[in-house]
Structure formats: C-alpha cells, structure tokens
Amino acid sequence: MFFSSLQANLKARAAEAAANVAKVEEAGKAVMDRRTTLYNRAVTHYHKAKLDRIDLARELEALKPPRSRSWSRISEPLAPRCGESEEAGRSAARKLKLAEQELTRLRQLEQNHLIELNSLRTAEKEKVDDLSRRLTEVEKQRLALQEEVTAKSTELTATAKRWTEGFGALDRGLAAAFPETQEAALTAVGIARESRRQATGEGSSEYFSMEDHLASMAARVDPITKLGWELRKAAEELVPMLWPEEAVPQDISGLISAMERAPDRFLDWKESATRAGADMALSFVLSWYNEVDLGQLEFRRAGVETKLPADLKAARLARASTIADFVDKTVFVADPNPPPSDEDYMDDEEAENVPEDDPAAGSTDAPLA
Template identity: 90%
Template sequence: MDVGGASRGGRRRQRHDRSSDEFAPNAPRKSVTSRRKNKEVRENYKAMDPVSYSALRLKNWYEDLPRDEEIEGRRYWCMEQMYIYKDIYEPMKNLRPMQAIDVDILAENDHFEDAIWVVGRMGLKDIMKIQCDYSPELVKQFFATLAIKTDEERTMEWMSGSTHCSATLHRFASILGVSIDEGRRLHGPQQADKNALANLYTSEGRIGFTKGLLLIYSQLLRFFRATICPSGGNNDAIRGVLVDLMHLSYKCARDGDEVRDYTLDIMDFIFHEIRDAMVSRTTIPYAPYIQLLINNSVSVSEDLSGYPLVKHHVKKAYKLKPVSSAVPAPDSFMGDARSSGIAPGRHPDVPAMRKQVTRLSWFQRHILCMNIEIHKENYAASRERSEIKHTQAVILHKLSGDQGPPPQPPAHPGYTRWHSAQNHLTELNSLRTAEKEKVEDLSRRLTEVEKQRLALQEEVTAKSTELTATAKRWTDEFSALDRGLAAAFPETQDAALAAVGVARDSRRRETGEGSSEYFSMEDHMASMAARIEPITKLGWELRKAAEELVPMLWPEEAVPQDISGLISSMERAPDRFLDWKESATRAGADMALSFVLSWYNEVDLGQLQFRRAGVEDKLPADLKAARLARASAIADFVDKGAFVADPNPPPSDEDYMEDEEAEDAPEDDPSREA
C-alpha cells in the first residue's frame, strides 16, 4: 500500500465549505454598511498592493488601538479586521487540505520502510499523527485577526469568537507536542533551487514536478503534502520551501551516518508558513493545528459549539503499481530500478529465498550498486557528447557550402567494450582537469570579489559612521533651536506638541514605528514647522507695537523701516521712558511756576531753590487735598507731547571721566618755570 498523493487530490475536495455567515452563531448578522449609513467608500483589501497589505498585517492592532465595542457580535478587535475578513477570507472556498498519517500502522508494511526511516530521522513522526477536527469559520477568523509581535517569544494574538487570545510559539509547540528551537531551519532569504532535486528523479522525470520521482521521494512528498507542508495550489509542482524540504530528505536518505542530525525545526517551519500565508493572502494552512491552538486558548466562558466542524481524516494507504516487473535485460542492469524507482524484479524460475538476515536499508541497497550506475551514466553522457559534436560538424558543413559528403555519424561501442577500454576514465580525467581549472579560476575570482567586498564594506562603514555623526549633530542643533523657540515663544508649545503627535501617528501607520520619550529629527522638524505660524503672528504684532511706540518716545525722529532699526530703538526704550518721566516732571513744575508768576510777578525765583523744613507736617489735611486738586488742574495745561530737556544737563560719562583725569594729573614744578 502507498499513501494517496496529490494526483488524487481532486477527488477529495472539501465538501463542508459553506458561506461564513452559515457557520457564525446567532446568524444572520447585519453588514457594516447597513448598520453605518452614509459611510465613505473604503479600500478593498483583496485588491490592495502586496507591499501595503504586508505592512498593514505586520502592525499590532491590539497594542495600537482600543477595542471597538460597537462591532456587532464583538468578533473583531477593530473594523479593519472585519473588512479583511469580508474581502479576503469570507470568499475563500477551500483551506489547504491536510490529513493525519499513522506511521506506526504504515511501519508494519515493508513497502514504506525507507520513507518512514527518513521522516523518523527528520523528527516528523509525532506531527504527522496529529488529528483534530476543525471549524473553517474559526480558522478564517484566526487569520483575519492575527497579529504577530516582534518579541523573542514570537507571540501571536488573535480573536476566537468574541475572545481576545494570545499564545507564544513555545506554547503552540507544547500544544502540538513537538520541540522548539531544535533542528534545521529552511526558511530564509535564500532562493529555492529546483535543480538541487535532479537526483530524485528517474530518467523520465521532470525537475520541479511530481512526475518521475523515485519511489521513496514520491512517498515522502505525499507525507509532506498531507502534514507539514500542505499544498495551496498546483499539486503537480514542487516549489518554494517544499524544494528545500525535499532536498533535505534526499540528503538524509543518502547519508548512512545515522549519528548526523537531520531533525527539522518544525515550529519555525510552521511559524513562517503561517506568517507568509497571513501577509501574502494565500490559502490557509494548518487548520487542524490552529484549531488545537484555539481550543487550548479560548476561555471556558466562550461557547464555540455553534461553529460546525470539518472532519480531519487519517490518510488512507495504498500501494503504487510498479512501472515494470519484467526481468531486466543483461545489458540494462539497474535499468528497471532507475526507471521505476524499485528494486529489479526477480526471475520467476529462481525460488524465493527465506530471509535470514536483517533487511538492508534503502541507503545500503543503493550504495552497493552505485559504481555500476555511475559508469552507465558516464557511458550515456559520452554518447550524448559524441552526437552533439557530430551535429555541430553537420551544421558547419552545410553553412560552409561544401559540396562533399557530410560527416558520418560516429560509431558507438557497446557499454561492455567501452567500459573495458577504460575510455570513460580518460574522458573523466580530462573533464576533471578542465573542471579543476574552472574551479581554481572561479576561486581566484571569488577571492578578488571578496577583497573588493571587504573594501566596499569598510568604505560603507566609514560613510555610515560619518553620516550617523552628521545626523546626530543635526539632531542636536535642531533640538537646541527647538528648545530656544519654546523658551522664547512659550505660546507655541501646545501647537508644537500636537504636531509631533500627528507626525508620530502617521509614521506608526506607515512603518509601525513605536513611541519614544526622545524627539527624533522628524519630531523636531514637525515641532518647528508648527511654531512658524504663531511666531509669525507674534512677530507681526510685536512690530506693530514697536512702530506705534517709537513715534511716541521719539516724536521728532522718523520711524525705522527695518527690523534691526526697530530692535535698536526698543533697546533704548527703557532709558527713553526715564527721560520722558523727567520731562513730565519738569513740564509740570514749569507750569506750576508759570501760574505763580502770572499772579505774583514779584516772587523771587531764587528763594524757591530750597523748601522750608517741616512745612508738610504743619499743613492741615484739607489744605493738602486742595493743593493736590489744584496741581491736577494745573497739570491739564501741560503739553504732554512736548519733550522738555534739562537746561542744565549733568555731565556725561565721558566728560566725567575727563574731569577726573584732569584732577589726577601732576601739577607743574614751579622751580622748572623759574
């Protein structure tokens, strides 16, 4: 018996796929459009470009947004998740088909002995046995609401029913009963090379497809497709990470050293397949495994019994019909084994020998005949090269216009005579020498390229260091300028902080950048840009105030038209205010004396140089009040717009310094004058 493969996948389609509304409890549900009228047209996530959708799915809704409690049924954290479900996963008809495989039952049949030995070395027996019925609706909801954190634990968050669930990859591994962070990892930036699978095929096989695989690899492919690497499209093609998985199984099967470890890091494989399916909007893998995760993560209060389940079957086994069971011809030894992928048939006249020794492994059986097989392949390659040379000679003969007979095809000796003459060894040595020269030349070129790469790396590192230092210096300068503007114009601080918040939200939506207590250069730029408008208004108001103030302080002078002139005038304004206070005092006193002299012209102004002592204390209060009232009335006659300078100004600082120097100068010696 053999395990049913991809070629029969068409007969085993899921017959339980229905509309997502049919699976949901409390159906029917109102659509968002009918519940929220006059809503703007939104973008369809199915038609969104891959880069934008990938960036969208790599963010974490559960950290960035509060839960939208208005969503009917509370099955989504936010409206964006519901739209993703409706655009992408609700129309999705089929999940990737998976079936459990009971390797213990298959091991009872020697037909699967080699394939089971390989999957055992790769550590896949336990994951292949897992069987769990699943709900397509819950699995689709899982993928529509899934968010993967960037922490070391690789935590996943999603919605199941109305419950917000989370689990680390370690927790997922414990639920599946497999180890984590052990074994070989196949996902990476490297490109899968289908040509590495050339040795897995018979001579009729086509690399990169299922047709023509040797028996053991055909069995392994069906094992992988049913469990760890389910197919999401063309079952006849081998591509993506399945190429690397098949190549790893090939190396495992050919390596007789059972101490060498070929274990696969299963959880890393599953994690990357789930993540790739999420961001690329492909069909959903691992529905039984995800259902197990959901069942062990949802709270007891959440009732999931309303979601119908799809049966997760155990894959049935059947035996492939051999390509040929005829006795191999003497000159085609190993031919049937190469073409059919099974051992050569036994002659019917030869009685069956009772097996008294341990059965040889696949590796041992094939290694015993490896030299013969290699010789036959070399013979076929020698004939092919000879025919290519003849074809080239015939083409050149026709192109040259030669009227003579064309070159005759070469005579090919039989395999036995060719092998006895050791011609293949001569050709092999010639090819080995030529290939060795190519390898040495390639090695020299690689050495030169490596030197160039190191030099370029050093240059890039130096430039990167220089740019980093420049960026830091610019950031510090922008920070100092921003702080200076904040200190000079505190009125702009609210607008600046609001602009920084908007800029950070925009970057978070576009790149997923997290918040920081420190300002970046972009934050400082947004802050200063927000300060420009209020600072401009304040500057305009300040200029208007200065232009109104300068004519009042210096009525005889023209108002400066430039900012520097206004600033210079405002710097002299405090002293000018003092001068105007003294002018007002002199003007008031002059007007008071003018009133006195207008009535008493015989008053001696010289007597008014000093004031009598104690006069203020002897005046009655009513007389003081009357005097103040009269002084206020006299003040109305003063021209307040006329500046009254001091007729006897005190000496300036320069004149005062010159007088002091003159006093300190030594007197002339009288004796010298005599």
C-alpha cells in the same frame, strides 16, 4: 544588494561549471571503461588468433613429410589436408589482421577521446578559475564597499547626533522665548510619534528625536510668526511716541535696537513730563504774579508739607491736575542744564588724579655741558 545578486549569480555559474566538470569526468570514466573493455576484447581476439595460428603452424609442421621419405609417395594422400590447413591459416591471418585493425582503431578512438577529455577539462578548469577570480574580486569589492558604508554610516550617525543636539537647543530656545507655543509643540510631537508608531511600530521615548524636534519647531512657526508681527506692530507704534523727531526703522534689527533703548527713553520722558509740568505751573504763577523772584524758588521751605492742612493739599493736587491738562505731552522738554555724562565725569576724575610735578624735585634731564 547589487553585489549580493552578482555574487549569487557567479556562485550559481561556478556550481554549473563544477557540475559540467563532473559530467565530463563521468563521461571520461565511461569512455575509459569502454576502452578497457574493447581493449581487453581485442587482446583476447589477438591472443586467440595467435594461438590459432600456432596450432595451425603445428598442424602444418605435423603434416610435412619426413626428409627420409620420398615426397612423391606421400604427396597424394596429404594434398587435401594441406589445402585445408593453408586455408585455415589464411583465415586466421585475416582474423588477426582484422583484430589488429580494430585494436588500432580503438587506440585511435581512445586517443581522440583523451584529447577531447583533456580539452574539456582545460576549458572547464579555465571557466572555474575565471569564476573563482571574479568571485574573489567581487568579495574584495564587497568588503571595500562594506567598510565604506560602515565609515559613512558612522559619519552620518555623528552628524545626525550633532544635528539633533542643535535642533534640540534651538527648540528649547524657542520654548524659553515663546512659552505660548509649548502646548502646540507638544501636541504636534504626539501626533508625529503616533504616525511613526502606526507606520513602523516605533515605541515612545522620553527623549526627543530629530523628527520630534522638527515637528515641535514646525508647530511653533505659526504662533511665533503671529507674535513677531504683533511685536513688530507694537514697536512701530512705540518708536514714534518715544522718538517723534526720528524716522521709524524699517528693518527688524533697527526696531530691536530701539526697543533696547526704550527703558532709558521712558525715563527721559518722565523727566521731560516733570519739567513740562513744572514749567506750566510756573507760567501760571508768573501770569498772575510777575513780580515773583524765581531765584527764591530754588529751594522749598522745610516742614511745609507737615504744616499744610489736608484740604489744602487736596485742593493743590486738584489744581495741579488742572494745570497738567495745559501741558503739551507730545513735546520733549530737554534739560537746559544737563548734568555731565559718565564719560565726562570719568575724564574729570582722571584729570584730578593726575599727580602734579614737584617743584622741589630736580630735573631728570642731564645738565648742559
């Protein structure tokens, strides 16, 4: 915008300078015409005076007496005419002198006008050249700025495309992680598009723009924040139940790590509950029959379930439920004989797979000398 206005201003000044040059040339032409007219007039006067002088000279020559005749005899009748001829000659000489002076003045005036005209032409030409040079510089700057703007526009377009793709991926990720926020997000996108349509006349599109993704993510913030607080609250309540002996993590990463281990911990608690229930049942039995050999309870008799009547099974389940009420469910009962872990199992297998040395094979070491 700045260079356009500057270029227009310089063009206007160049046009004004060109108009001034045209005026100067027109004035110079008028001066030349005037000079030519005056010069022609002066030449005419000069030639006329010259002809008058020649005529006067002829008249004077005609009035001179012949050599053979006596001057005294004709001097008296010719005296008046000679006086008149001399006066006419002097008058013609004065006119000729005045014409020559006027011609000299006109020539000097012409020279002054030519000098002034050349000076004006030089000054205006310098102005035009300076304006042309400045216009050329401005045009170069405009082209350079246009190239820079084009390059920057291309860069910004590529950046906007990357941002749009990034925002789109983030928006789709939020939609997949929190589908409850999809309705609010679509409503916000519709409102944003309607606002842009009223403001700029932008039409609807099946593809989301950056503004659409921003409106969608902004609409998801409140529901996601609410869900996040609810999830954090649930995690803070669940962690003490699964790990009563451990402190509750205060950071979200610690809570997430605990939630990742929660399924395995639930299985551990189920096993703990079975051990606690079995221990309570055995304690009930031993409280009445202390002579029971616990070693005999390692296995159950085959077919016992099929031989028990249904009413006895129902009574057993009812009694087991009653015994379960005595179990302290807040205490984790660990396995006193835990099975080997996967790492220990793999170490044992690797140790078993190591080949033993063949005693029949000779030593690979060189014999002593």
